[in-house]
Amino acid sequence: SYEEVAVIEGDGIGREVVPAAVEVLDAVGDFEFRTARAGDAVRAETGEALPQETYDTVADADATLFGAAGETAADVILPLRTAVGSFVNVRPARAYPGVDAVQPETDVVFLRENTEGVYAGHEDRLSEDLSTLTRVVTTSASERLAAFACEFVADRGGDAFQVVHKSNVMRETDGRFRDAVVSVADDHGLDTEEVLMDAFATRICLDPTQFDVVVCPNLAGDVLSDLAAGLVGGLGLLPSANIGPDNALFEPVHGTAPDIAGEGVANPSAAILSAAMLLEHLGYDGEAAAVRGAVESVLESGPRTPDLGGDAGTDAVTGAVIDRLD
Ligand code: NAI
Numbered sequence: 001s002y003e004e005v006a007v008i009e010g011d012g013i014g015r016e017v018v019p020a021a022v023e024v025l026d027a028v029g030d031f032e033f034r035t036a037r038a039g040d041a042v043r044a045e046t047g048e049a050l051p052q053e054t055y056d057t058v059a060d061a062d063a064t065l066f067g068a069a070g071e072t073a074a075d076v077i078l079p080l081r082t083a084v085g086s087f088v089n090v091r092p093a094r095a096y097p098g099v100d101a102v103q104p105e106t107d108v109v110f111l112r113e114n115t116e117g118v119y120a121g122h123e124d125r126l127s128e129d130l131s132t133l134t135r136v137v138t139t140s141a142s143e144r145l146a147a148f149a150c151e152f153v154a155d156r157g158g159d160a161f162q163v164v165h166k167s168n169v170m171r172e173t174d175g176r177f178r179d180a181v182v183s184v185a186d187d188h189g190l191d192t193e194e195v196l197m198d199a200f201a202t203r204i205c206l207d208p209t210q211f212d213v214v215v216c217p218n219l220a221g222d223v224l225s226d227l228a229a230g231l232v233g234g235l236g237l238l239p240s241a242n243i244g245p246d247n248a249l250f251e252p253v254h255g256t257a258p259d260i261a262g263e264g265v266a267n268p269s270a271a272i273l274s275a276a277m278l279l280e281h282l283g284y285d286g287e288a289a290a291v292r293g294a295v296e297s298v299l300e301s302g303p304r305t306p307d308l309g310g311d312a313g314t315d316a317v318t319g320a321v322i323d324r325l326d
């Protein structure tokens with residue numbers, strides 16, 4: 001039986017880049033696609049940004065490909081991450097030959113904790129003058145992330161990873177995170193380098209080659225991986241994966257790009273590379289490598305979309321990627 005892949009285009013350029021990624025998946029394998037709706041447009045029609053039907057489709061599928069949602073993004077993506085039980089957000093940031101990058105040697109994977117921190121915290125308005133935020137960190141979630149990191153690093157043939165935190169200030173929460181991650185790495189026989197998150201921001205800008213796999217708490221991972229996106233030439237290139245114990249959701253890092261939506265010029269690379277991560281997750285390693293290779297080839301020699309200095313449309317780039325699959 002075919003693998004079931006839920007497909008949610010969402011809003012804006014999600015409607016352009018997700019169909020492109022689906023075309024590429026169709027070219028390399030046999031999948032049963034289950035389309036579902038989420039985002040601003042479906043909310044305008046039904047009052048709900050994430051209909052129950054969509055949640056169920058995602059929860060029941062083997063994997064999901066998601067585009068982006070507009071102003072309803074938080075109402076869509078946070079519950080969808082829950083629907084797949086995702087505890088880690090995998091965000092590779094690498095530069096490609098042929099693409100202008102601030103730091104052309106960048107090749108870093110962020111493993112971002114995906115359930116806790118300030119995103120799971122509780123904000124309070126206590127008075128006219130005072131608001132507070134509670135931050136959530138558990139040993140169990142930190143250990144689960146670390147165990148994933150150890151496997152991830154071992155799969156890449158590595159023996160160490162970096163762990164980013166700010167436990168000199170947030171002694172209790174980031175201290176707990178740090179202790180859990182370092183101790184799991186020890187148990188797996190892996191080395192860890194601890195990097196304070198502010199120092200990390202400077203170091204990756206100056207020399208990204210110091211970093212390979214970087215394990216982060218939720219907010220730090222969000223911010224620092226976007227910083228890395230800036231080093232490699234923009235949002236149109238960055239895929240991501242939300243991984244759970246037996247389900248996963250794949251999405252480009254970018255949003256709905258309202259400034260170019262509907263023009264047919266969105267860069268489909270991030271969405272297609274997200275589809276490659278989906279393929280790898282489902283065990284289609286050869287197909288994933290072929291898709292990555294084809295995207296790299298097109299990035300190097302064109303055609304390119306306007307964000308990368310070219311004048312080709314989404315369809316032309318997608319067609320070129322499919323032509324270069326081998
Ligand atoms: P954005 O990522 O949509 O756009 C930022 C800039 O990058 C724009 O100039 C856009 O044209 C460009 N860009 C992004 N992806 C591109 C692509 N594939 N090809 C070419 N250019 C691309 O971020 P922004 O403008 O902050 O947010 C726009 C909307 O997207 C907001 O409503 C926001 O809530 C939503 N959003 C949704 C996300 C999600 O669903 N996961 C994530 C980020 C933003």
Ligand code: MG
Pocket residue numbers: 222223226
């Ligand atoms: Mg973000």
